Amino acid sequence: xxxxxxxxxxxxxxxxxxxxxxxxxxxxxxxxxxxxxxxxxxxxxxxxxxxxxxxxxxxxxxxxxxxxxxxxxxxxxxxxxxxxxxxxxxxxxxxxxxxxxxxxxxxxxxxxxx
Amino acid sequence: xxxxxxxxxxxxxxxxxxxxxxxxxxxxxxxxxxxxxxxxxxxxxxxxxxxxxxxxxxxxxxxxxxxxxxxxxxxxxxxxxxxxxxxxxxxxxxxxxxxxxxxxxxxxxxxxxxxxx
Numbered sequence: 001x002x003x004x005x006x007x008x009x010x011x012x013x014x015x016x017x018x019x020x021x022x023x024x025x026x027x028x029x030x031x032x033x034x035x036x037x038x039x040x041x042x043x044x045x046x047x048x049x050x051x052x053x054x055x056x057x058x059x060x061x062x063x064x065x066x067x068x069x070x071x072x073x074x075x076x077x078x079x080x081x082x083x084x085x086x087x088x089x090x091x092x093x094x095x096x097x098x099x100x101x102x103x104x105x106x107x108x109x110x111x112x113x114x
Numbered sequence: 115x116x117x118x119x120x121x122x123x124x125x126x127x128x129x130x131x132x133x134x135x136x137x138x139x140x141x142x143x144x145x146x147x148x149x150x151x152x153x154x155x156x157x158x159x160x161x162x163x164x165x166x167x168x169x170x171x172x173x174x175x176x177x178x179x180x181x182x183x184x185x186x187x188x189x190x191x192x193x194x195x196x197x198x199x200x201x202x203x204x205x206x207x208x209x210x211x212x213x214x215x216x217x218x219x220x221x222x223x224x225x226x227x228x229x230x231x
Contacts, residue, residue: 008154031218041225042222042223042224042225043157043204043206043220043222045218045221048218050218087157089157091218101162101172102159103159103173104156104157104158105156106154106155106156107156
């Protein structure tokens with residue numbers, strides 16, 4: 001099966017930099033996605049890594065190392081509005097289907113304080 | 115454009131009752147998904163559809179049925195609700211399957227909060 005591990009909670013102050021790690025175990029790995037979810041809201045897509053390396057989108061960056069089965073989301077210049085849950089999700093290809101799927105981690109709650 | 119909408123937003127059921135959750139999208143996306151989200155467990159895939167008239171099982175399909183009679187609608191049914199089905203249900207769509215360029219992004223609806231007593 002597939003399993004993902006990420007910290008349950010991270011705290012930081014405004015203006016700081018925070019890194020949220022995600023390690024995974026899966027067969028048929030295809031890529032790693034990150035989603036943000038505010039309390040009471042819907043998940044929204046942040047970034048995707050299909051290849052090793054760093055992807056940058058504004059204040060957010062995401063990194064993947066396929067050989068280490070590891071990725072992280074880096075949030076810079078933290079703002080209060082960044083307080084939310086962040087989910088990593090593995091895209092994988094089950095052998096018995098022709099359809100790639102997403103499996104989500106349990107989420108990391110980020111608390112940004114003034 | 116409304117994007118992805120879900121009805122109802124909130125519902126309370128008694129054990130054994132049935133209900134249908136509706137997901138509608140105006141993005142002309144082929145792929146649609148139903149997830150449930152429970153505290154500390156992330157999102158788990160219940161059923162999905164790769165196009166009109168098709169459905170397939172996800173990770174946790176037991177106790178649920180789905181139908182995709184029209185491309186823009188994906189229905190999730192609970193025939194006999196149980197307290198274990200108390201959860202927040204999210205519908206999502208993607209332009210293409212996860213294996214295609216552009217398929218890495220899933221767009222989520224606002225969710226339906228279901229309480230089964």
